[in-house]
Amino acid sequence: xxxxxxxxxxxxxxxxxxxxxxxxxxxxxxxxxxxxxxxxxxxxxxxxxxxxxxxxxxxxxxxxxxxxxxxxxxxxxxxxxxxxxxxxxxxxxxxxxxxxxxxxxxxxxxxxxxxxxxxxxxxxxxxxxxxxxxxxxxxxxxxxxxxxxxxxxxxxxxxxxxxxxxxxxxxxxxxxxxxxxxxxxxxxxxxxxxxxxxxxxxxxxxxxxxxxxxxxxxxxxxxxxxxxxxxxxxxxxxxxxxxxxxxxxxxxxxxxx
Numbered sequence: 001x002x003x004x005x006x007x008x009x010x011x012x013x014x015x016x017x018x019x020x021x022x023x024x025x026x027x028x029x030x031x032x033x034x035x036x037x038x039x040x041x042x043x044x045x046x047x048x049x050x051x052x053x054x055x056x057x058x059x060x061x062x063x064x065x066x067x068x069x070x071x072x073x074x075x076x077x078x079x080x081x082x083x084x085x086x087x088x089x090x091x092x093x094x095x096x097x098x099x100x101x102x103x104x105x106x107x108x109x110x111x112x113x114x115x116x117x118x119x120x121x122x123x124x125x126x127x128x129x130x131x132x133x134x135x136x137x138x139x140x141x142x143x144x145x146x147x148x149x150x151x152x153x154x155x156x157x158x159x160x161x162x163x164x165x166x167x168x169x170x171x172x173x174x175x176x177x178x179x180x181x182x183x184x185x186x187x188x189x190x191x192x193x194x195x196x197x198x199x200x201x202x203x204x205x206x207x208x209x210x211x212x213x214x215x216x217x218x219x220x221x222x223x224x225x226x227x228x229x230x231x232x233x234x235x236x237x238x239x240x241x242x243x244x245x246x247x248x249x250x251x252x253x254x255x256x257x
Contacts, residue, residue, distance in 0.1 A: 001028065001029065001030055001031050001064075001065075001066055001067070001201075002027075002028070002029040002052065002063075002064070002065060002169060002201065002203075003026075003027070003028050003029075003062070003063070003064035003065075004025060004026055004027045004028075004048075004051065004052070004061065004062075004063055004064075005026050005061055005062040005063075005064065006024050006025070006026055006060065006061040006062070007022045007024075007025040007026065007051065007058050007060070007061035007062075007063075008022055008023055008024065008025075008058065008059045008060035008061055009021050009022040009025075009047065009051065009056075009058055009059050009225075010059055013059075020225070021044050021047055021224075021225045022044060022047070022048075022051075022225045023225065024061075025044075025061075025225060025226070027048070027220075027227065029201060029203065029218075030201070031066075031201055032199060032200075032201055032217075033201055033202075033216075033217050033218050033232070034192075034195050034200075034201075034202045034204070034215065034216035034217050034218070035202065035203045035204065035216060035217075035218045035219070035220060036204050036206060036211070036212035036213070036215065036216045036218070036219045036220070037203060037204065037205045037206070037212075037219075037220050037221075037222060038205075038206060038207070038209060038212050038219065038220070038221050038222070038244065039221050039222035039223055040223065040248065040251065040252075042224075043222040043223050043224060043225070044222050044224070044225040045205040045222055046173055046174075046205060048203075048205075048222070049084075049171050049173050049203065049205060051063065052082070052169075052171065052203070053075060053078060053079070053082055053084055053171060054070070054073060054074060054075035054077075054078045055075055057072075058071060065078075065081065065168075065169070066168070079109070080109070080165075080167075081167050081168045081169060082167060082168075082169045082170075082171060083162030083163050083165075083167045083169070083170045083171065083200075084162060084170075084171040084172075084173065085155070085158050085159050085162050085170075085171070085172050085173065085175040086158075086173050086174075086175065087173055087174040087175060087177045087178055088178060089151050089154035089155040089158055089178065090154070091158075092154075092155070092157075092158030092159075092161065092162060093146045093154055093157055093158050093161065094146060095145065095146050095147030096145065096146075096147060097145065097146060098142065098143050098144060098145055098146070099127075099131075099138060099141055099142050099143075099144055099146060099149075099157065100119055100124065100127065100142040100143060101119055102146055102157065102161060103123075103127045103142075103160075103161065103164070104119040104120065104123065105161075106160075106161035106162070106164045106165070107123070107164050107165065109164070109165050124142065127139075127142060128140075128142070130160060130164075131160070134156050134160070134190065136152070136153050136156055138153060138156070138157065150183075151178055151179055151183065152179055152180075152183035152186065152187065155175060155176075155178075155179060155183075155187055156186075156187060156190060158175075159175070159187065159190060159191060159194060160194075163194055163198055163200070167198075167200065168200065168201060169200065169201050169202070169203075170194075170195060170200045170201070170202040170203075171202075171203055172191065172202065172203065172204035172205065172206075173205050174205050174206055174207065175187065175191070175204075176188060176206070176208065176211065177206075177207060177208075184208070184211075188211055188214075188215060191204075191215070192215050202216070204216065209241045209244050209245070210241065212244075213236070213239060213240070213241065213244075216236075217232055217233060217236065218230070218231065218232035218233070218236060219231050219232075219236050219239065221244065221247060223251050228247065228251070229244075229247060
């Protein structure tokens with residue numbers, strides 16, 4: 001379970017650029033939930049993920065993970081239980097290294113490296129085995145540099161790498177936004193499969209309303225640091241894109257746009 005309790009967050013406090021984003025904000029995500037998060041630019045979606053992952057600190061409040069207070073815990077410590085896939089495929093992989101080297105690096109996340117070779121040739125059959133279901137031909141490209149891959153191949157690899165070690169939570173930050181529609185569909189199907197098979201708790205920020213409604217068990221809409229819609233299970237299943245667009249339009253009118 002993930003909990004954000006009475007969170008305050010202000011950017012650039014005391015300056016002309018001061019922006020109060022979260023004020024007494026709370027959110028609870030149950031174990032095994034797959035939550036889609038939508039909202040306009042500046043609504044707090046990515047900031048919420050950054051606060052959960054420890055990329056930015058909270059000003060006040062608590063961040064809890066499975067009952068443990070991780071509010072002051074460093075990002076690299078949290079990453080032992082949290083996998084994250086970014087909008088930019090380049091952020092989840094190392095372009096100058098081969099697929100084999102990237103997989104080996106991901107498999108040893110959180111473990112001491114000591115003085116030993118960076119890759120273990122004995123693991124190659126296993127790497128081929130986990131790459132084959134992607135149906136992208138990566139199992140036959142282990143010596144290829146990741147920078148030479150297409151965006152879709154690289155994002156699929158980043159998703160796989162983020163879940164190679166035992167994690168409980170998967171954070172998806174607009175991870176299909178930089179892909180063409182067909183490739184994005186493939187990555188979403190793969191995402192859903194990974195979340196289900198590994199029984200992960202997942203939070204996905206997306207601007208694609210179809211994905212937000214089609215995948216996951218819960219949908220949240222944010223606006224100016226607040227949750228303006230929160231539906232799960234049957235209520236989510238009965239929500240349509242027109243319902244979301246109506247709220248977006250009401251917000252737009254309210255803001256004078």
